[in-house]
Amino acid sequence: MALTPMMQQYLEIKKQFPDAILFFRLGDFYEMFFEDAKLAAKELEITLTGRDAGEPERVPMCGVPFHAADNYIGKLIDKGYKVAICEQVEDPRTARGIVKREVVRIITPGTLIDGSMLSEKDNNYLVALCQAKQDLYGMAVTDLSTGLFQVTELSGSGAGDILLDEIVRLSPREVLLDQDMMKDARVAALLQGLPSTTLTPFRLNLDQAGCRQILQNHFGSDKLANYNEKQALCLAAAGLLSYLTETQRRKLYHITEITCYSPRAYMMLDGIARRNLEITKSLRDGGTKGTLLGVLDKTRTAMGGRLLKSWLEQPLINLSDIQARLDAVEELVHALLLREELAGALKQIYDLERLTARAAYGTANGRDLTALLGSLEKLPSLYQALQQSRSSLLRSISRQFDTLDDLRDLLSASLADNPPASLRDGGLIKDGYHPEVDRLRAAARDGKAWLAGLEAREKEKTGIKNLKVGFNKVFGYYLEVTKANLHAVPDYYQRRQTLANAERYITPELKEYESMILGAADRLVELEYDLFTEIRGRVADQVQRIQKTAALIAQIDVLVSLAEVATARGYVKPRLSDEGVIEITEGRHPVVEMTLGPGRFVPNDTCLDTANRRLCLITGPNMGGKSTYQRQVALIVLLAQVGSFVPASMAKIGIVDRIFARVGASDDLSSGQSTFMVEMFETRQILDNATARSLVIIDELGRGTSNLEGMAIAQAVIEYLHDVVGCRTLFSTHYHELAELEGLLPGLKNYATAVQEQGDQVVFLRKVVRDKASKSYGVHCARLAGLPxxxxxxxxxxxxxxxxxxxxxxxxxxxxxxxxxxxxxxxxxxxxxxxxxxxxxxxxxxxxxxxxxxxxxxxxxxxxxxxxxx
Incomplete structure (x- = not known):
């Protein structure tokens, strides 16, 4: 038997997208067939049925309502699948034969744009990687939901390590990898360790000139003048843009800028440091609770939340840029009224970046544009509050701030107050915006008013007390009479439909009003749709202006958040310099302090420099607070270079180019590495990459082997960091014998976590003092742990x-x-x-x-x- 024409159409389209689940539009449903249906039914936990399609056996089939499809698509995307959306592209009422259908978009983990599928305060990154030659890498990054498009090129020794660190920082939802890099074992191992990342093989068969042409066609030649000689960068960027064009199948008007950045322009943090310091992700469950981000995030907007996370992941190393942020936070700490006015306006602002992106993308509905309007209405008060500011950064933001008055006036005049979610239900356009809309709306309204009185008039005319006026989509408006009253039906009633217990009729007058009402309603819906798409297009024309204002709002939001946390938690403004000193008085761990509650955290001092106190050797028992102390120093330095106030009574911070944090150890079962091998790998990363300007914290090195060898390795590492690297180091150890190194290494000073002994009872004071431990108190820790x-x-x-x-x-x-x-x-x-x-x-x-x-x-x-x- 031959397949039905519809099923033939389905298979022809499916053949073009073999790696995606095809959502095939049939009426009010997206249907899936064959293997797609089996897979979707299993993953979505929906019923698998069958359909007669011309084959001897019924074809497997399942489906979801089109109006609820986002929820189902989101579940498939979360599981790493791609979904091809196939729509009817001609009106079924005018189509001859089978309705024409086409795939209008391919949704992948890295190309989500719908708000319901996205985390509000997280970017949804799609990354393209390529390698032009040995030690020359290109990377392009986009967030399709906001219009961000960044590129970087890395070359020379260590470029591969920096590239891997950037992938960890971004934690992308999807990575496009060219064939050469697919063979790179280190890249493959890293991507396998990112469970939320989907790997997509991608090959761009173009030379350098072809890549530049793709970029010029989208961004214009004037924005690419500085990139022409960057081979790897252009290849990655062109590959990413080609993939977006291939999957989205439309012009991406909201991607307006290509921005080049260098990871070396920021404090560098490898994946080990990010994990151990718990900057944005908790070691426990990967969430933000129990992280530095969780402490600092008081942002009111989604844009501000995303920017704060970005600032924490990329601390600054330029002293003037850091100082500008600190001065702005200081102003907001002391100017309570200004801070409250800014916070009040920010609270009412929606996600301008994503709303604008949807408008430019062509998927924004009436509620999206009313949310945009509500946000624009708050911009004048935000701008007025900024006029009070005095710090250089806030003044700069004020000068650049665009209140977008013309766009606000357009949306205010045109949009209905409470538009429906669907664009095909009418009710989108405000009365008075367009005369034809007003005329059609009046006609429909007058006709319905006439209908409202029809029932009473006909009851009086005919004497049929239970006569009713009704409507359905098939027969339109009708008069319904029960069979017991058929003898009273007048001659001018025309039978339209027979039911079991009643008859339905029309009259010439009812037919006339029906044509007027339905005709006006249909024309009104179509006109409102056309006007709305025109308004949406005018919003899209201003995408660059809106994006610029959104970026400024995000900065204000982050600065206000940092000021509020500083005020509430007693943080102080750090003093930054290019000197090698790190001096902290009464420093506190921001996360542990918040967890313990007010007044319970024991503060500690720190003094490091690049000369006579560059390596602090910290001995003392487990549970004595060594690890917390080390991490708090690292986090205070990081916070200072973000531009935040810090948890201390005083802090002088010499700029740090990198922070390394080797804390604890565990087996890496996925790569078959033991605890000791993990320790040694992480230590090698430090010794290979640390510079004299770095901050290194190492906690309990050498536990994975015998005491003799562990102590020997720990001493050798200490000597290397002290003699060769010369960096500022906090090195904690349970090998208290290593304290004898103080007299041998001039830049090493001993510190210990204080312990109070009373008989066989030991109290850990959580205080780091200038001393050395004489024993490790292991038996006491075992007692605290509850051993028999x-x-x-x-x-x-x-x-x-x-x-x-x-x-x-x-x-x-x-x-x-x-x-x-x-x-x-x-x-x-x-x-x-x-x-x-x-x-x-x-x-x-x-x-x-x-x-x-x-x-x-x-x-x-x-x-x-x-x-x-x-």
Whole structure:
């Protein structure tokens, strides 16, 4: 049997989009067939049915209502699928044969634009990556929902590492990867570690001239003058733009600017530091609760929320730019009235970036434009408040601020107050905006008023008390009479429909008014739709102006948020400089402080420089607060370079080019790396990339191997950071023996977390002091963790025994060394000549780096040897 024409049409279209689930419009539903139907029914948990399509067996089918499709599409996109939207592109009433259909858009994880599918305060990044040659990479980034389009080119040694760090920072929903980079094992491993990222292979078969032409066609040649010689950049940007054109199938009017940036122009943070410092994502669940972003985000707008996250992910290194932000925050901290006026206006502003993008994209509905109008109405009050500002950054924002009065006046005059969600239901245009709309609306209104009185008039004329006027889409308006009253029906009634218990009639007069009402309503809906699309187009024409104002509003929102947090939490303005000093008085961890509540966090001081105090070695027990202290220093430095006030009573911050944070360790099961290998990989990243201007925090290095080797590696790393790199470092360790390095390394100073001992009770004071720890308090930590009492008691006994035996072994060696130094030629009394092997073995011991357990094992082996030699 031959397939039906409709099913043939479906298969022809599906053949063009084999990697997407095809949503095929049939009336009021999007239908899916064959394998797409099976897959969608499973993923969406909807019923799988069948349809007669000309084949011997029914074709698998499932469907979703078109008006609720966004919800279902969003679920598929979240699972990493692509969805091709196939619409009817001609009017079924005028079509001959089967209605023509075309795919009008392909929705992918990186090309979402509908607000219901997007996180309000997160960008939805789509990234294209390419490699032009060895150590030359190009990257292009877009957020289709806002119109952002950024590019960068990375070259030279370390370019690959920086590229990977940028991917981690962006955490894109979708990555386009050319074939050469698909073979890069490091890139593949990184992308596999980003569970929310979809990988899309993409190949652009164009030379440099072809790539430039694609970019010029969209952006214009004047915006590309500085990029002509950047081969990798142009390739990535052209590839990204081509993909957008291929999937969106329309002109992208809201992508108006191509912006080039360099990751090196900001403080650089690798993925390890971002994870361990929990800047925007919690280690626990990936959310913002328990993160620096969670503490600082008091923004009122979605635009401000996205910008604050961007600022935290890209701290500044330019001193004047940082100072401008700090001065603006300072002004808002002290100017309560100004801050409240700005905050009040911001509260009423919707997401201008995404609303404008939808208008330019052609998907904005009446409610979107009324939300835009509501936002524009708040701009004059925001502008008036800005006139009070004095700081350079706020004054600059004020000078650039466009209140968009002409656009506000257009929307205010044209849009109905409460338009419906659909553009085909009428009710979009305000009375008085267009004379023809007013005339048709009056005609429809008058006709309905006539209808309202028709029922009463006909009841009186005919004497039929239960006569009713009704309407349906098939038969139009009618008069309904029950069969018991058919004898009273007058001759001028014309039968239209017979029901089981009634008859439906029309009259010539009713038919005339029906034509007038329905004709006016249909013409009105069509006219309102045309006028609305015209108004939407006029909004799209002003997309650049709106985007510029939206960016300024986002800055105001972030600055107000930072000022509010500073005021509420007692943060202070840091003093930034290009000197190498980091001096913090009574510093606090912003997240832990908020979690504990007011007054419960114990503040600590910090003093680092690039000369005599460049490496602080912090010893002390686990749970003593070493890790919290290190992270708070890193976060205070980061906050200062973002342009925020900081949690301290005083802070002097010498600009940092990078922050490295190696804290804790765990197995990386996905790559088969053990805890120790993860430690070593992260440490290598620091040693390879840190500079003298970096800040390094390392917590408990060497725990993944034996104490002897772990301590040796920790000491070697300390010496390298101190002697070779020369960076400012906070190095915490449970190897308290390393405190002996203070006299050997001139830039190393000892610190310890203070402990108060009362009998067998130990209290951790959470205070970092200029001292060194004498022991690790491991048994006490085990007690706090709730290990059984007899285990704790036995462990304490064993510690005493091991310490005694270690001291005994050290005394033996010390006695032997004293005899050797005296210059006596006779053999020591401790050993006979036959036992010279024993003397040599003991002399070879490195007791300083031996643990108590190793000493005990050595003595046990020595005892066995002596017994065997008796």
């Amino acid at each position: 009492g007899h285990v704790i008691e036995r462990a304490a006994e064993l510690v005493q025994q091991l310490e005694y035996r270690q001291r005994a072994a050290q005394e033996v060696v010390a006695g032997k060394n004293q005899v050797a130094v005296s210059g006596q030629e006779q053999a020591p009394a401790l050993f006979t000549t036959e036992q010279d092997w024993l003397r040599q073995e003991i002399l070879a011991l490195d007791l300083t780096n031996m643990t108590p357990l190793q000493c005990l094992n050595y003595l046990s082996g020595l005892q066995s040897k002596l017994r065997n030699n008796q």
